[in-house]
Amino acid sequence: MxxxxxxxxxxxxxxxxxxxxxxxxxxxxxxxxxxxxxxxxxxxxxxxxxxxxxxxxxxxxYSGLPFHKTLEEFDFSFQPSIDRKQVMELKTLRFMYEKENVVFLGPPGVGKTHLAVGLGMEALREGKKIYFVNAITLVDRLKKAFVERHLEKTIRFYKSLDLLIIDELGYLPLDTEGAKLFFELVSQKYEQGSIILTSNRSFTEWDKIFEDEVLATAVLDRLLHHCTIVNIRGKSYRLKEKQKTGLVGIQTTIGRTDKLRKSER
Structure with missing residues (x-):
């Protein structure tokens, strides 16, 4: 031959x-x-x-990941409030094998999404089924599925995932229908697969997200029963990048100049 x-x-x-x-x-x-x-x-x-x-x-x-940054690329020195050992333990994916959840809490820009994506990348390397979705987008899809009468099929897809990453819960409140559907999804995933969730609101404020204290408590009960919580308190990475380019200083100077002009008038 x-x-x-x-x-x-x-x-x-x-x-x-x-x-x-x-x-x-x-x-x-x-x-x-x-x-x-x-x-x-x-x-x-x-x-x-x-x-x-x-x-x-x-x-x-097909993972839906908005970018492909790894945990190795995360600047832990910029966020000293994060326990690096805790994140490295999460990197082992033990939480996934035990059907546990992870919640990243903190203000905008502190790296919550980067950490969630980094864990998603690790799960993909292990051959796991993962999917990343914005919280509002997720709820809109559930509402559409309910109207079109294929909610069960849609929830079955999310339930089949080894890891569902829900990003930015809390930036906008959910209406009653959306809150109930979100609760239904979390209930279906409970002890069946893992969820990573990022939020800019503390747990005490979740009644504002769901506009119903009872429903917020029910979601938290299922989400936090087997869960690792990473609370991030620090500066914004986006602000850090602006500082590198000098934009923050320029904007501050412009703002002070405008105030000075107004006072002179």
Whole structure:
């Protein structure tokens, strides 16, 4: 069988992993003392890695993640209120295997979403099914599904996920219908899969999100029963980036100049 024919068959069978390493593997094999079975094993391992990488890329594409930052890229020195050991423990994904939840609390810009995405990236590497969605978008989808009479199917999808990441709960209050549907989803996920949730509001303010103290308590009861809470108190990363470019100083100077002009008038 000719060299070209072999590579043509590998391409036809979509064995890109083997095709990529075949030449170097054959060359090393011919110079060494490996038997044929060891060569075949090496080629099969290369193909397995290729398949896993393809699966990861596909899962990443459909994960809904807004960006692909890892936990290694997170600047813990800028947020000293965060217990790095706690985050590294979460990185092991033990919480997912035990069907536990994670809640990141803190003001806008402190890195809640970055940490949630970073954990999502770790879960994808482990071959887990994950999905990221904004809280308001999620509720709108549930409401639409209810109207179109396929709510059960929609909740079944979210329930099937190993990890559901719900971002920015609390930026806008939920109406009664939306709050009830959100509660239904959390109830269905309870002890069946993990949720990572980010919020800019403390738990004492959740009655303002749901506009119903009883419903807020019911959501918290299920969400926090098996949960790790990371409370972040610190400066905004967005402000940090503006400071690097000098925009904050410029804006402050402009503001002071405007005030001075008004006082002169």
């Amino acid at each position: 000719s060299y070209e024919k072999v590579h043509s068959l590998l391409k036809e069978l979509k064995l890109e992993g083997i095709s990529r390493v075949l030449d170097s593997s054959l060359q090393n094999w011919s110079k060494g003392d490996k038997d044929v079975l060891e060569l075949i094993e090496e080629l099969l391992i290369a193909q397995k890695k290729e398949n896993e990488n393809k699966k990861y890329i596909t899962a990443l594409r």
